[in-house]
Amino acid sequence: MYRIENHPILPEFHRGKRVAFLFDGKEYEGFEGEPIAIALRDNGVMVHHYTAKRAEPRGIFCAIGRCNDCVMIVDGAPNIRTCVTPLQAGMKVETQYGTSNEGVTGRQ
């Protein structure tokens, strides 16, 4: 619902093929090769992780891999910058709690 289909200046956007991926166990679709964060945003997902100390939500901020606000657990690996990591079919993307992949209990 956030995709731009018709832009007054830019030519058509080159998008990869439509692929399915998992976000917190549910299936979503995105375009192969685009950053994971883009596919998530299009599906309305904005919270990528919760901070370690105060469990505050964080999402896309810089979109160029600099600020680390968009990190998530991707295929089991924590702290993956989803704004610069290309989406692949079947990827398992999870909300990160704290700084590791140990889940909610990890931060308490």
Add this chain to the structure above:
Amino acid sequence: MIRYEVIIIGAGPAGLSAAIEAAARGLKVVVFDENDKPGGQLFKQIHKFFGAKEHQARERGFRIGERLLAQAVGLGVKVVLGAQVVGIFDNKQITVMIDTQMEYYVGNSIVIATGASENVISFPGWTLPGVIGAGAAQTLMNIYGLRPGSKVLMVGSGNVGVVVGYQLIQAGCQVAAVIDAAAHIGGYGVHAAKIARMGVPFYLSHTIAQAHGTDRVCGATIVEVDQAWQPVPGSEKFLDVDVICLAVGLSPMSQLARLAGCLLQDHPHKGGLVPVCDEYGETTVKDIYAAGDVAGIEEASSAMLQGRIAGNAIACRHGYISRTEFERYHAEYKTSLMQLRGGTFGHDGGEKTQPKHTAEGQPLSQTLLTKGYLDERELTVFPGIPGEAARKQGLVAVLECTQNIPCNPCQDVCPKGCIKVGDKITNLPVMVSSAHCSGCGLCVISCPGQAIFLVNETYADNFAAVSIPYELVPLPVPGSKGMACDRSGAVLAEAEVISVRKNAKSDGTALLTMKVPGQWAMLARFFKPGAALQEG
């Protein structure tokens, strides 16, 4: 350890230009960039650039990027992407992280062209998802074709804020407001005017008090600030937005220059800590140069010239061109760079204070500086505004260019020589002879500031024809009806589209001509498609 004659860090406008210049003289050049795509921020710039022909004026940034890249690759420059330079050591040795591997390179010369990073401001709620940098908005929209949200508050009225505000509207978002703590709009008046006439309100002397929401932005409260930058109680306004976009300045990324032992200096008007450079861009460490935003925040056009200057100097230092040839190129690039640095917004030295007049002596429009649009009563003093007598004769071009910015495509494209800017490209354009205007509209579609309009008060009885640059979708069709809006976006009257012209040369900008009641000829500056239901 691999040796190159020139190592360039950063594949943006400065880095690529330095690479092109050096490689064209025969040097062996490698460019490292940490991103997966080259071109730096150029590929996110979809507006037409200012400047003169030699600065690629009236070309859109992403096209300039495509050309630079093709040129560099054509000259045999090796561009390595996903390559993060993490260390600079003595004798111009560097370590580069490529994927998970660390590689070592050594250069005879190094050009640091790492650009800048965005500044942020903090306020309650600023870490909520939905608060993003203006650069992120551009990346999402212009690279990946995704709207960052539906309704946006833009914080910051500098060129980044107003340009990205315009791009958000082009992408289909609503811009609820542009706010700035300063009392004046920081960016070019013409950029502000583009969004003001689409109805975007500017709140100057305002800051953001709070972003609302628990797990995402669902609104913002802005508040007026007094002269001591303190919030004025009772002046809070709630804005219904889902995105808050921060465009509050850039800082040079001079970390590598520091690591290399270059002397740095704090220059507030250059955006922060920058390496001290000579006129060729050479830092205090021999054979290490800095070019582009890392040496002081400017426009991409200036960055390209700084890159060329450094590349040329390197070619001379290593004997690839003669001293005379070097000096000839250098003089050319330097003159070109100085042209860009002139004018009201320029970097031609020292601190800038808010001027009250143009270089030519006209009082600057205060509504332009505070509301983003020109008040027609302030307009008459400018040399590009035809008087009533000229307008009675027939079709005229109206040049609503009222600040000294470095730009002259209007002079360049007019086939009849009606418009004169002169040698100094920061001069205001002068309408020399409306009598010859054929109404071709080239000036309208070429003006990067979209500040030129064609007005024909003799179009029909009681009706005038007004031609405007139009860059939105869907493109209205001839015969369709809508509303003519004034410079502030307020609806004036119903208007009918007479014609819509677009061709390859106009590069996406359409020339839309609308029929408006005669009395609005000098006020109507935007066409809003659709029924006449909206309030004024």
